[in-house]
Amino acid sequence: MPTNVQRREQAKRKLERQLVRRAERAKRRRIVAVVVTAGLVVVVAGGAYFLATADFGKSGDDAAASSTSAAPIQIPSEVKALPKRPTPLADPVNCEYRPSKEASAKEGTKAPEAAGVPSTGTTSATIKANIGELKLTLDRSLAPCTVNSFVSLIKQGYFDGTTCHRIGTQGLQMLQCGDPTGSGSGGPGYAFDNETWPELTYGRGYLAMANAGLDQETQKGTNGSQFFIVYGDAQLSPDYTVFGSLDEAGLKLVDEVARAGHDGSFDPSPGGGKPNKEVKFETATVS
Structure with missing residues (x-):
């Protein structure tokens, strides 16, 4: 115990x-x-x-697309000198502006005079846009019928209040404008032929006409009012009429639009999309 x-x-x-x-x-x-x-x-x-x-305003797919389209892009800084025709055109020339299948996207638009169009000299134009001033030089020796139409549309106020509906940032670096509907399908109610040559190439600063290829019935050109500003690379076949250039200050404004990206609405064909940064033409004038 x-x-x-x-x-x-x-x-x-x-x-x-x-x-x-x-x-x-x-x-x-x-x-x-x-x-x-x-x-x-x-x-x-x-x-x-x-x-x-x-961001509750975007779905996962939309957010991914926005991130992709706004990704950093490489833009060449060197402005390319405008080309010269291998053989100068006769002066003056006669143009043909044919009624198109679709009515004008802006009511009351008329085709310009087609006879005795000068093919020498340049004309200056200024587009006042929400992003700043775009100063254009229109070269009649390159495309007299195109310049004649473009000047006529400016004087009719056709471009006033329109937006640039498409921008490409990869492969083809350009800003496309000139459609009052903003859809990429509008035109002035008439069409005219290309003014190109086989050796034609494209570069930063060029103004060129957009088109839908040759008309299937007439095998003639489909140029109208839509045009594009080349701000970078543009490996294109020589099927788009070059009719002038944009000044360097204007190109820098376009660069900013490109860097903001697009919504991808034109992918996969023809490519690009509506700019995330809107470009709206307030007024266009010639001097």
Whole structure:
């Protein structure tokens, strides 16, 4: 039978073991509390970040497309000198402006005079747009019928209030304008032939006419009012009439539009999309 001393020693050791176990349990509870608290902080912080940065106005596909179209692009800085015709045209020339299958996108538009059109000299034009002034030089020696039509449309106020509906940033770097409907299908109600030659190439600063190829029935050109500004690379076949150039200050404005990207609405063909940064022509004048 244990003595009183032994019983006291056993009770003391038992109490010590209980105190140790209690201390260990308390320590574990503190560790768990710290971990849980830290986890909650991370979750709350993550939720706050998501709420601050998420764009609920776009679906996942739209956000991906926006990110892609706004990706950094490489734009050549060298402005290419305008080409020269291998053989000068007769002066003056006669043009042909044929009624197109579609009515004019702006009511009341008339085709220009077609006889005795000069094929020498240049004309200056200024487009005041929401992004700034675009100063154009129109070269009659390159495309007298195109310049004649373009000047006529300016004087009729055809381009006033129109937007540039398409920009390409990869492969073909150009800004396309000249359609009052903003859809890429509008024209002035008449059509005319290309003014090109086999050796024609394209470069930064060029103004060129957009077209839909040859008319399937008449096998004639489909130029109208739509044109494009080449601000970078343009590896095109010589099927698009070059009729002038845009000044360097204007090109820098177009560069900013290009760097803002597009919505991809014209992909995969013909490529590009509506500019994310709107380009709207307020007025166009010739001098």
